[in-house]
Amino acid sequence: MAEVIHQQMDENPRINYSGLIINTFGWIKGKGYQHLTHIALAFEVDVILVLDEERLYIELVRDMPGFIKVVLLPKRRGVVQRSNKFKLEGREARIREFFYGSPRNVLHPHTCLVRFSDIKVYRILAPPIPNALMSLDTQKTDFKPKLEGVTPGLNMMHHVLALSFSTTVEEDVVRNSVAGFVCVTNVDTSQQMLTLLSPQPKPLPETIYLMSDVQFIDNNA
Numbered sequence: 001m002a003e004v005i006h007q008q009m010d011e012n013p014r015i016n017y018s019g020l021i022i023n024t025f026g027w028i029k030g031k032g033y034q035h036l037t038h039i040a041l042a043f044e045v046d047v048i049l050v051l052d053e054e055r056l057y058i059e060l061v062r063d064m065p066g067f068i069k070v071v072l073l074p075k076r077r078g079v080v081q082r083s084n085k086f087k088l089e090g091r092e093a094r095i096r097e098f099f100y101g102s103p104r105n106v107l108h109p110h111t112c113l114v115r116f117s118d119i120k121v122y123r124i125l126a127p128p129i130p131n132a133l134m135s136l137d138t139q140k141t142d143f144k145p146k147l148e149g150v151t152p153g154l155n156m157m158h159h160v161l162a163l164s165f166s167t168t169v170e171e172d173v174v175r176n177s178v179a180g181f182v183c184v185t186n187v188d189t190s191q192q193m194l195t196l197l198s199p200q201p202k203p204l205p206e207t208i209y210l211m212s213d214v215q216f217i218d219n220n221a
Helices: 002-011 013-018 031-042 054-063 084-100 136-142
Strands: 047-051 069-073 110-115 120-125 146-149 159-164 178-188 193-198 208-215
Touching: 002 013, 031 054, 047 054, 054 069, 084 178
Parallel strands: 047 069, 120 208
Antiparallel strands: 110 193, 120 146, 159 178, 159 208, 178 193
């Protein structure tokens, strides 16, 4: 996405002069912090605004290159931080809406049986971001996300899978868009079969499936 944005800014002066505002997520520890620093470097931001998180501010000042200005802003009175439970419930509601729709627009997803041998599943391994961040050129060449093959099994239970437009790993799977999502609702190891919750009926596209860490328990299954 960063490369596409940079290309648009190079080709369109109005976009280049207007700049870009990135509204990031609230995950700021562990891998969340790594993602934040990766976003900052990939988009080559020049200012980071930190809202009432002094520890995050100190870490970014320590780890960001000198050309990135980090500013700490106070939180406005009356602002309440959302709990982890609230965030998880909100995410589950959005996933359920993707498959089943809303009261005004009810959807009817399909149940699809897929053999282990008929599905190619991979996981995207995020690049590690070192504490002493390297140059942008090094980040782009040495820390690209990689694919790891996933053997179908019980480890896929309840996981959401993205259907990539890529059909082989020789293509740029990480950068390619996805056609949609399915969810693994059952794994039959004896029959070597997966049960998938899908917005569309079979046959599903013969493509690469990307397993995410997001899980969704379908109570309607």
